[in-house]
Amino acid sequence: MQGSSPQVLIVGAGPCGLAAAIELGHRGIRTLVVERNDRVGYSPRSKTTHTRTCEHLRRWGIAKNLKKASPLGVDYPSNMAFVTRLNGKLITTVEDAMYCKPVRNELYAEHAQWIPQYILEEVLRVHAATLPTVTIRFQTEMISFEQRPDGVTARLRNSASGEEMETHCEYLIGADGARSAVRDAIGATMQGESGLSRNYNIIFHCPGLYDAVRLGPAVMYWIVNDDLPCTMGPLDYNDHWYFMPLFIPDGWKLQDFEVPALVSKATGLDLPCRILSSDEWVANRLVADRYRDRRVFLAGDAGHLHPPHGGFGMNSSVHDAVDLGWKIAATLQGWAGPALLESYEQERKPVHRLMVEQSITNHGLAPHRYIRPGLADDTPDGERTRREMAVRIHAEKAPEFRSLGIVLGYRYDGSPTIVSDGSDPPRQTVTDYTPSAYPGCRAPHAWLEDGSSLYDHFGSGFTLLADVADFEVDAALREAGSLGVPLKAMEFPTRAIADLYQARYALIRPDQHVAWRGPSLASFRTLLARVTGLVRLQ
Numbered sequence: 001m002q003g004s005s006p007q008v009l010i011v012g013a014g015p016c017g018l019a020a021a022i023e024l025g026h027r028g029i030r031t032l033v034v035e036r037n038d039r040v041g042y043s044p045r046s047k048t049t050h051t052r053t054c055e056h057l058r059r060w061g062i063a064k065n066l067k068k069a070s071p072l073g074v075d076y077p078s079n080m081a082f083v084t085r086l087n088g089k090l091i092t093t094v095e096d097a098m099y100c101k102p103v104r105n106e107l108y109a110e111h112a113q114w115i116p117q118y119i120l121e122e123v124l125r126v127h128a129a130t131l132p133t134v135t136i137r138f139q140t141e142m143i144s145f146e147q148r149p150d151g152v153t154a155r156l157r158n159s160a161s162g163e164e165m166e167t168h169c170e171y172l173i174g175a176d177g178a179r180s181a182v183r184d185a186i187g188a189t190m191q192g193e194s195g196l197s198r199n200y201n202i203i204f205h206c207p208g209l210y211d212a213v214r215l216g217p218a219v220m221y222w223i224v225n226d227d228l229p230c231t232m233g234p235l236d237y238n239d240h241w242y243f244m245p246l247f248i249p250d251g252w253k254l255q256d257f258e259v260p261a262l263v264s265k266a267t268g269l270d271l272p273c274r275i276l277s278s279d280e281w282v283a284n285r286l287v288a289d290r291y292r293d294r295r296v297f298l299a300g301d302a303g304h305l306h307p308p309h310g311g312f313g314m315n316s317s318v319h320d321a322v323d324l325g326w327k328i329a330a331t332l333q334g335w336a337g338p339a340l341l342e343s344y345e346q347e348r349k350p351v352h353r354l355m356v357e358q359s360i361t362n363h364g365l366a367p368h369r370y371i372r373p374g375l376a377d378d379t380p381d382g383e384r385t386r387r388e389m390a391v392r393i394h395a396e397k398a399p400e401f402r403s404l405g406i407v408l409g410y411r412y413d414g415s416p417t418i419v420s421d422g423s424d425p426p427r428q429t430v431t432d433y434t435p436s437a438y439p440g441c442r443a444p445h446a447w448l449e450d451g452s453s454l455y456d457h458f459g460s461g462f463t464l465l466a467d468v469a470d471f472e473v474d475a476a477l478r479e480a481g482s483l484g485v486p487l488k489a490m491e492f493p494t495r496a497i498a499d500l501y502q503a504r505y506a507l508i509r510p511d512q513h514v515a516w517r518g519p520s521l522a523s524f525r526t527l528l529a530r531v532t533g534l535v536r537l538q
Contacts, residue, residue: 006032006135007332009154009169011142011182013040015117016300016317017175018124022060023325025131026460029332032167033134034156036141040125041118042277045201047219047233047242048098048311049120050407052442053318054110055455055512062127063110067102069119071236072219074102078114080401081218082367082393084225084376085268086232090215091224091375092390097401098311100219107433108408108445109453114219116235117314142181145172145296152295171328172296175321180302186293190286190305192356196363197283197307198248202259206273207239222367224375224389228266229367240276246366254278283307285360287352291345299324304352309362310400312355315407320348326510330532335484339416340533347412355406358430362400404433412440412513417531419516421503437501437517443508444500448493455512457493461486462515462531463508467498472505472521479525485532507531 008024010017013035024031049057049066057063067074078100082091099105100112128134137156143164145154151170157163174182183190215221220233232243243263248254254262256275264270288303300317324344330336370389374382409428412418418440426436435444446454457463462480464487466473473489480487492498503517507527515531529535 005167006030006169008032008171008173008328009034009142009152009167010173010175012175012177012300012302013037013121013125013136013138014175014177014300014317015046015121015124015314016321017173018121018128019056019318019321020173020175020299020325021128021134021136022124022131023322024329025128025134026060027326027329027333028133029329030133031135032169033128033136034140034142035136035138036159038138040121041116045117046308046311046314047114047116048315049113049115050311050315051099051108051110051112051404052407053315054112055108056318056322057123058110058453059455059512060127062123065127066113066115066120066123069123070113070115071119072114072234074100074111074113076114076219077101077217078112079216079218080220080222080397081215082222082224082370082390083215085223085266086209086213086215086221087268088215088225089376089378089382089386091370091386092393093216093218094394094397094401097219099404104447106445106447107404107435109455120314142176145185147294147296170295170332173324173328174296174298174302175300175317177301178305180298182296183288183298183302186290186296186298188288188290188293188298188303190284191289192284192286194284194286195282196285196360197246198250199244199246199281199283200248200254200278201281202243202245202278203235203240203276204243204259204263204273205238205240205276206263206271208271209241209267209269209273210234210237210239212269212271222370223266224367224370225266226371228262229371230266231367232263232266247368248280254280283363285356287349287356291349292341297324297344304356306356306359307363308359309365310355310359310403310406312359312406316352316355319351322511323348330510333484335486336532337529337534339536343412343415343417343533347415350413351410354410358399358403358406365396365400399430402431405430407433408442409433411438411442415440416536417515417533418513419527419530421517435500437503437506437514439514439516441514443506443512443514444497446493446497446500454493454497457490458508458512459486459488461488461510462528463487464489465492465501465506465508466490467492467504472524476521476524480528483525483528483532483534485528487528
C-alpha cells in the first residue's frame with residue numbers, strides 16, 4: 001500500500017469488507033482491511049450471488065473468475081426440488097431459481113451464480129490483493145478507535161503475537177458482521193425483532209450421497225415430511241453437502257453425534273457421513289437506527305439482519321460497499337460535497353427495509369408449511385396431494401426464487417443526490433422487473449451488436465448518455481472538468497437503447513444508477529453540484 005497510512009480502514013473481510021476494499025482500490029484509495037480470523041471463508045453461509053452482484057464483479061473484471069471457481073460448474077441447474085425425502089417422492093421442481101442459467105438475458109449483464117460464500121470471498125480476496133493501494137491483514141482485530149475532526153485513530157491488535165499498533169485513517173467502515181464492535185462503539189442500536197426462529201447450518205461429507213439421489217439435480221432439496229422438514233443440497237461433486245434443520249424447538253441443542261441419524265431421517269438413506277462444521281443461526285428482523293457517526297460508517301450485517309431466504313443479505317452487503325465506496329472515494333478525491341456521504345444511509349436503508357420484509361415473508365414459507373397427510377403415499381390420493389401442493393409451492397415461492405423486481409428493481413427514492421424529472425416512478429412487483437431510467441433506478445441494460453454490454457462502456461465516474469454528441473455535450477464535459485468531476489460522454493448506441501431511457505440525455509452514476517435524465521444540459525453545472533453533493537436542494 002502506497003503512502004504512510006490508509007485513507008480508509010475497513011473492519012471485517014467478509015464479502016462486504018472485501019467489496020468495499022475493491023471499490024476503493026479500483027479508485028486508487030489507500031485502504032487497510034483488518035480481519036480477526038486467519039483467512040476468509042469459514043462457512044458457506046449464503047449460496048446465491050445475485051445478478052446485480054455479478055454485474056459489479058463484471059465491472060471489477062472478475063465475474064469470469066467466479067464462474068471458473070464454481071465447484072458445481074455454471075451449467076449445473078439451479079433447481080429447487082421439493083421432495084418428501086431424497087429417496088422419496090418428488091413434489092415439484094422450480095427450475096433456474098435466482099436466474100443462474102448461463103444464457104444471455106436482455107435485462108442484465110451477468111447471470112446469477114449458486115456458489116458457496118467462502119468461494120466468493122476467496123475470489124474477492126485474491127482480486128483485492130492485486131490492487132496496489134489495498135492491504136489485508138488477517139489475525140488482526142480492532143480493539144478501539146477515536147474520532148477527531150481530521151480523521152479516525154484506531155487501535156489494532158495482532159491476535160497471534162499480541163502486538164498492538166495504532167493507525168490513522170480518514171474514514172472507517174464497520175463491515176464486521178452481526179456482532180459488530182464498530183456498531184457498538186458508535187452507539188447504534190438494532191431495531192426490530194430478534195429470535196424469530198432457531199436453525200442450524202451443518203456441513204458434512206457423505207460418500208455416495210450425490211449418486212444416490214434419483215429425483216433430478218438441484219442446488220437445494222426442500223425436504224417436506226413430519227420427521228424432519230429441512231433443506232439440504234450439494235456443495236460440490238465430492239459429496240460435500242449442507243444440511244439446514246429449520247425452526248428448531250427451544251431447548252434443543254443439536255450435538256454433532258446426532259447429525260448422522262438426522263441426515264438419515266431426512267434423506268431416507270443410510271449412508272455414513274462425517275460432520276465438518278455445525279453452526280446455529282437465529283432468524284432476525286433488525287435494522288440499525290443509524291449507519292453513521294461522523295467519519296465512521298456501518299455496512300452489511302453490521303447494519304441490517306434478516307433471514308437468508310431469497311439471498312438478499314450477502315448481496316445487499318456488497319451493494320452497501322459499492323454505494324459507500326465510490327462516495328468515500330469521491331470525497332477523498334475532492335469532487336464531492338458533504339451531501340454525497342449523507343446520501344448513503346438515505347439511499348440504502350429503505351432498500352434494506354424492503355429486503356428485510358421480503359426475506360421475512362420467505363422465511364415463513366419453510367418446508368414444514370407444505371406437510372400434508374398422505375403426501376408421500378404411493379397411491380392415487382398421494383399423487384393428487386402432491387399435484388395440489390406443487391401448484392401452491394409455485395404460487396407461494398415465486399417471490400423467493402423469481403425476485404428480479406427487488407434484485408434489479410430497487411431504486412433510491414428521496415436521495416438528496418438524485419434529481420427527479422417529475423415523472424411517475426415505475427411500478428415493480430417482487431417477481432416482475434421492468435427496466436426504467438426513472439432517476440434513482442439502476443440504468444436499463446442492453447446488449448450491443450458486438451456482444452458487449454452497455455455497462456462495459458460506462459466510465460468509472462459519471463457517464464453522460466446523449467442522443468447526439470453535440471455542443472451541449474461538449475459544454476457539459478468542460479463544466480465537469482472545471483469541477484474535477486470524472487465524466488465520460490457517449491451517444492446512445494442504438495435508437496432502441498435511447499427509447500429505454502426515454503430522454504435526450506441521461507446521467508449515470510459510478511454505481512450504474514441513473515442520477516438524472518432530461519431534455520437539455522443548459523444547467524449542467526448546477527446539476528453536477530447536486531448529484532455530487534456539493535450543494536443541497538433547498
